[in-house]
Amino acid sequence: MTSASAPGKVILFGEHAVVHGRPALAVPVTQVHVDVEIRDSSRAGIWLHAPGIYLHAELSKLPRTNALRTVIENVFRSLGMVAAPSLKVTVKSSIPVASGLGSGAAVAVAVTRALSSHLGYPLSDEQVNALAFEAEKLHHGTPSGIDNTVITYSRPVYFIKNQPIETFNVGSPFTIVIGDTGISAPTRESVGDVRKLWEADKAKWETVFNQIREIVQAAKNAIESGKWPKLGPLMDENHALLQQMTVSSPELDRLVLAAKTSGAIGAKLSGGGRGGNMIALVHDSDAEKVADALKAAGAKNSIITKIENI
């Protein structure tokens, strides 16, 4: 038996602008994860079990576009395997689907690692990341690659599309509360809508993306130098720009407001927007209060997580 796990992730700053070449900051969230187990089987074929999504099927019976099928077939292809072995693949996940916590990328990373190790040819981080990026394209259309990168390396990442991976140091740990609207919103659509805005007025949106780049830069400096309370106003500014980009929603705005009025230092949506998650920066002593306020304001779930070097 071979097993592998992958964490969830949140984007702290820079979503959407990152698709347009600006930097973004993302961190792993280890409270939620995907766990994969692979066993040799006496039954012919590759049997997939993902109880969370009620999937119990043989690989070749799934649609060719199925994400899990694509991930597994990509591993076989990259290992140069022609005949499929007989295996039982079990995928369990505590990461909510389509909510901005990176569930698709985490499944791809954990399955790729477990499968390549089980077959005796463990892939390098770079290879795992490249295969997970292929899988991300199925979910997102034109992803920047930030999700698969932060999840593969499981480290805080300062990410610029098509650039070598750069991790960053957390000078002093800090706490964020993640609030889930419970609304699943396809990132592909919000990314497409931002692209349409940009196409209609490139000068305006280039300026907005540049403002976000400044925010990301300031946030990275604050995190590295241990001055994390400075992130609060930067989150508020980044959220206002995301609102302008039309990727917030009444539910996200309600949670952001609830976080702020219950003591958060700053708050913003995180990820693709229009639903999914928001994050709030808190003093440790306020974390429970803010988490409760988010639930009272309609959050389906909240997670308190410490951002620190892993």
Ligand code: PMV
């Ligand atoms: O919805 P998520 O958390 O997977 O984040 C998407 C982040 C975007 O910047 C909106 C898209 C991307 O590919 O970077």
